[in-house]
Amino acid sequence: MKEYIEKKIVGYGLHSNIASIISNIVMGNVCVSLLLVICIKKILSVLHLINKKKLPDFFNAVEILRKASNKPIGFHDISHFSYNLLSNFDLIIIIPAYNVEDTIERAVNSTINQITDFRVLSIVVNDGSTDSTKKILHKYTNNSKVFVLNQENKGLSGARNTALDFIKKQAKYIFFLDADDYLSSVYAVDKLLNKAVEINADIVEGSFNVIKGSKVELNQMPDQYTEKGIDSQLKMVPYPWGKVMKLSLWENVFFPEQYWFEDTMMTFLIYPKVKVYASVSDVIYNYIINEKGITLSSKGKVKNLDTLYIVNFLLNEVKQPISPFLKNVIVFQLTRRMSRILPLDNIIQEASFVYSKQMIENNLLNYKGLKLKNWLLLKIFEDEDFYLWKLVVLLRI
Template sequence: MSIFLFRCIRKLRLHALCYRLLYPFCRSTFGNVEENATAAARRLAVLHPDVNSTSLYKNRMMQPFAYDLQIIIPAYNAGPYIEECIESVLSQRTDFSMLVTVVNDGSTDDTLSVLRKYEERKDFCLINQENKGFSGARNAALEQIRARYIMFVDADDKIPRNAVDVLMRTAIRTNADIVEGGYTRFTDDEIISTFRHREQTKADWRILYGFPVGKVYKSYLFADVHFPPGYWFEDTICLYLLYPRCRKVAVVSDVVYQYRQNEQGITSTSRGRIKTLDALWVTRRILADSRRLGICPTSSLYDAFLQDLQINLTRFVSLDETVHRDAFGVTAALLREYFPGFR
């Protein structure tokens, strides 16, 4: 019921009004928790500890780069879809040189045997490792960066044949640090929805969405950053560590990514699980990493922080009310520490 109510408030754009009406009550109710954020964090850690793994890591830049674009595909038990994904990448219509790096992350199905069929290709690199999760798989490929630009594709998704050419031509023409395109969501039977950007190039990175796919990145952005191991919601590095270091970003109207609606993915299966507290822990960890990288707390970053908290609320909403209160206390402490003086 609370999830339905929350979504209705968002759809009706009543969240600002609700805030103004409820602020005095919330202030008095949660005030003691705010003052005791350390104790709140300790109680939450009993339920689900913070793995406390950093996003800062020195990847090896293999310069001079041998390729224009390195496409990284993490694969775990992706047998039903991996071949369709690989074929969509290898069949790109483009003159840009590509290296497709696929990381078999300890699959126990036939994923590895499918990938073995491509091993002899010069534009294909297979990394086979024990299971290390989504972050560990992407990071294995990032340890040796061999191209000027990087792109991520998930093993159950695919990309249209013009995706690389559209993104790379825009990147070269605009000299943007990140270029993002539109996407479709599909099932085995039909296309569910399509999203397209209005084309623009700006210094304001808030025109980008928070997921890592459907984009090309200048590889320098990953020279000292990788995905923090052990967390769910590791994509949070986009908002706090990658986007704020961009001088210029661009979006294109073309659909460049095809996202398979996966009912077994984290987004669908995480609701009500205590590990969703990773959303709080990873935000705390990455904010600390952003400070170590010298990223300034700008208004754009503050907006991203507030949006991140709004998303976290939808992840925590099925958890116990005591968890909500403690998460609020920790979050309020993060706001005071990293964004003092912001409205």
């Protein structure tokens, strides 16, 4: 909601700093209003003037969700390519490719045209394409800057995981590039790697353009730097693309397969490991809005329950104690992100609320480090207030 307000204000021509101040005031008022609503409902409940909605218990909730959409397994089978890279690289760019005959050349060419003294290799994983993608990629057979892997279709996560398996420890940094997208400058790699090497960063990312048809919207990143790890105060992009990352961050980490919203794993499994983070204001990446992509084509589908399932899966994969940063991420995922399930039947929404409540009880043993807004949202789960949760999800507070 805060980001939406800021975008609207900036759209009217006001400076981003002014937009940030106004949105903070609005969100402060929202928090106060939410606190009042919680208190009033608590008083009315104690006086027996309102009754709680009867919700399914946890086991019935699980069964309701299972009948609607089974939880994916998510685990990754290690690939067994016999070929090994003959040398090490400063950066390996990973490009998953499935039926992208219209865009794959643009993506690959944007990587091989980079002007840099760093040793860079692009690995393209042709994920069982049925169009002419494989034929197009054959053109790069003799190009020393590109290596193509062909496999049966495993999905976006499976293709990324194959590349991660393949490169082993033969690069210091990696970069994910979706085949629809492309690097916005021939100096993109140099900008990111120079900063990464200078400060020995775990992650460096840059500004990017969001392109939908002829409309281009700049997502401006600040020049920022921290050695204290990632927290919710930093402006950052919670997706794997558009950033250089130390390959060591990905040791024993993989993308959940068969899930939608697989990029959620970044905030659960990668960001908690980061100590040194930076972003640069230079525009690095062109992100293309895909009309056929999951984000735009998924509305109303029960597979959106993966929003819920993937949080459960990732929490089981978290090896370290849950940090304040991750606590706030969990609340975000189980409230604002749950707007994806609102078009589904009410009984499924109720079951999702119960399932979310159980995850919070199992994983958030205390509220230390939570933002005020998220602390208030957790009170909604404590009070089993389904309707207030639904309102929060709808408004994306």
